[in-house]
Amino acid sequence: MTIxxxxxxxxxxxxxxxxxxxxxxxxxWVARAPELxxxxxLANVALDLLGQARALLAHVGRLDGTGRSEDDLAMxxxxxxxxxxxxxxxxVDDFGVEMARMLTFATYQSHLYAALRTCADDxxxxxxxxxxxxxxYHRDHAEQWVLRLGDGTEASHARMQAGLETLAPYVEELxxxxxxxxxxxxxxxxxxxxxxxxxxxxDIATVVxxxxxxxxxxxxxxxxxxxxxxxxxAMGPLLAQMQHIARSHPGATx
Amino acid sequence: MPARRSTVTELxxxxxxxxxxxxxxxxxxDLGILRDVAADEDTGHVVVTITPTYSGCPAMAAISDYVAxxxxxxGWQARIDTVLEPAWTTDWLSxxxxxxxxxxxxxxxxxxxxxxxxxxxxHTVACPRxxxxxxxxxAHFGSTACKAMRRCRVCREPFDEFKEL
Numbered sequence: 001m002t003i004x005x006x007x008x009x010x011x012x013x014x015x016x017x018x019x020x021x022x023x024x025x026x027x028x029w030v031a032r033a034p035e036l037x038x039x040x041x042l043a044n045v046a047l048d049l050l051g052q053a054r055a056l057l058a059h060v061g062r063l064d065g066t067g068r069s070e071d072d073l074a075m076x077x078x079x080x081x082x083x084x085x086x087x088x089x090x091x092v093d094d095f096g097v098e099m100a101r102m103l104t105f106a107t108y109q110s111h112l113y114a115a116l117r118t119c120a121d122d123x124x125x126x127x128x129x130x131x132x133x134x135x136x137y138h139r140d141h142a143e144q145w146v147l148r149l150g151d152g153t154e155a156s157h158a159r160m161q162a163g164l165e166t167l168a169p170y171v172e173e174l175x176x177x178x179x180x181x182x183x184x185x186x187x188x189x190x191x192x193x194x195x196x197x198x199x200x201x202x203d204i205a206t207v208v209x210x211x212x213x214x215x216x217x218x219x220x221x222x223x224x225x226x227x228x229x230x231x232x233x234a235m236g237p238l239l240a241q242m243q244h245i246a247r248s249h250p251g252a253t254x
Numbered sequence: 255m256p257a258r259r260s261t262v263t264e265l266x267x268x269x270x271x272x273x274x275x276x277x278x279x280x281x282x283x284d285l286g287i288l289r290d291v292a293a294d295e296d297t298g299h300v301v302v303t304i305t306p307t308y309s310g311c312p313a314m315a316a317i318s319d320y321v322a323x324x325x326x327x328x329g330w331q332a333r334i335d336t337v338l339e340p341a342w343t344t345d346w347l348s349x350x351x352x353x354x355x356x357x358x359x360x361x362x363x364x365x366x367x368x369x370x371x372x373x374x375x376x377h378t379v380a381c382p383r384x385x386x387x388x389x390x391x392x393a394h395f396g397s398t399a400c401k402a403m404r405r406c407r408v409c410r411e412p413f414d415e416f417k418e419l
Contacts, residue, residue, distance in 0.1 A: 037392065037393035037395075037403070040393065040395050040396065040397070041393065041394055041395040043395075044395035044396075044399055045395070047308070047310035047312070047399055048308055048309055048310050048399065049310070050310045051306070051308060051309030051310025051311065052309045052310070054309075054310075055309065055338060122339070123338075125339070126337075126338040126339035126341070127309070127338055129338070129339060129340070129341045130309055130338050130339075130341040130342070131309055133341065133419050134308060134309060134419075137394065137395075137417075140394070141394050141395070144394075
């Protein structure tokens with residue numbers, strides 16, 4: 001069974017944009033994290049994600065036949081052409097919320113990349129085999145903080161719990177089966193998002209339980225549309241900041 | 255730039271001896287970053303294959319440039335291919351590289367006993383200065399993607415640990 005490369009590119013773009021946009025958000029913590037070591041940790045995690053995004057974006061430019069470079073794709077696409085989920089584009093200035101997000105996303109990526117290591121696309125499988133080891137570090141880092149804050153003082157417990165509640169409406173979108181994922185999974189090039197849901201949520205629930213926290217009640221709404229290019233109000237300002245230098249000085253090198 | 259083209263063996267040795275830009279006491283060969291040197295004596299072209307330690311390692315561009323420069327100095331025209339598969343592992347660090355790291359003050363990574371999962375449990379790391387195993391982790395992430403920060407409880411020195419991957 002095969003699908004055209006151009007179709008596969010939509011799925012790979014989702015993988016790439018999740019990594020790219022979360023790297024951008026994590027980079028915003030540098031010099032504002034609770035301690036110096038955390039500035040470095042969040043920057044390190046962002047760097048890993050940026051590396052994954054670069055390899056995947058370069059691949060997208062080959063698959064879709066446009067020959068666009070990783071920079072073209074990162075810096076010169078408009079909002080509607082991005083395929084990341086809403087969870088990763090949200091601005092977060094509370095460390096508890098960020099650790100809840102990192103735990104959620106790193107757990108999701110760990111399961112996703114573990115499955116993609118054997119997918120039919122050699123480049124995606126290669127990125128996955130490398131990234132799955134990096135995600136283990138990201139997950140471990142978030143887990144240590146969730147345990148420490150959840151099982152810490154009354155104040156840290158309350159803020160960590162609030163972090164989980166704040167993000168709850170954005171988690172389900174990770175497991176929505178969008179058209180590109182269904183096609184890619186059918187062709188053996190991708191993983192059906194809904195197939196990851198049980199294992200990911202069970203892993204998160206284990207950490208949450210050990211941290212003496214509670215999994216949030218099922219939210220009354222959940223974000224959707226990111227994989228189709230429909231984004232939240234946070235995306236425009238994020239892209240403006242990420243892209244403005246490349247657009248103000250096209251082709252600049254240093 | 256010399257007009258004469260060096261032998262393949264000389265070229266290979268010169269490329270293998272290139273220091274890592276972040277940890278200059280070890281070469282790219284010691285680190286396992288250098289995967290292959292394929293030289294064609296008829297055309298004077300050489301294809302050098304390298305692999306990053308971590309996906310986002312910012313040293314890759316500098317390493318590629320340096321490889322091309324060294325090849326040119328030896329009269330060869332280089333193309334640099336970056337591969338991700340098979341994924342780099344700290345098990346590829348040579349014994350010579352491990353010893354060089356230790357002397358430089360960086361605790362070398364443990365050898366993993368096969369398997370894919372990275373064991374992240376609290377593990378024992380010997381202080382590269384005094385050799386004591388009574389050390390503690392200060393931070394999971396350090397000055398480069400491949401290192402963590404630790405402290406020796408005996409000699410009180412802080413040091414970097416090359417993280418196993």
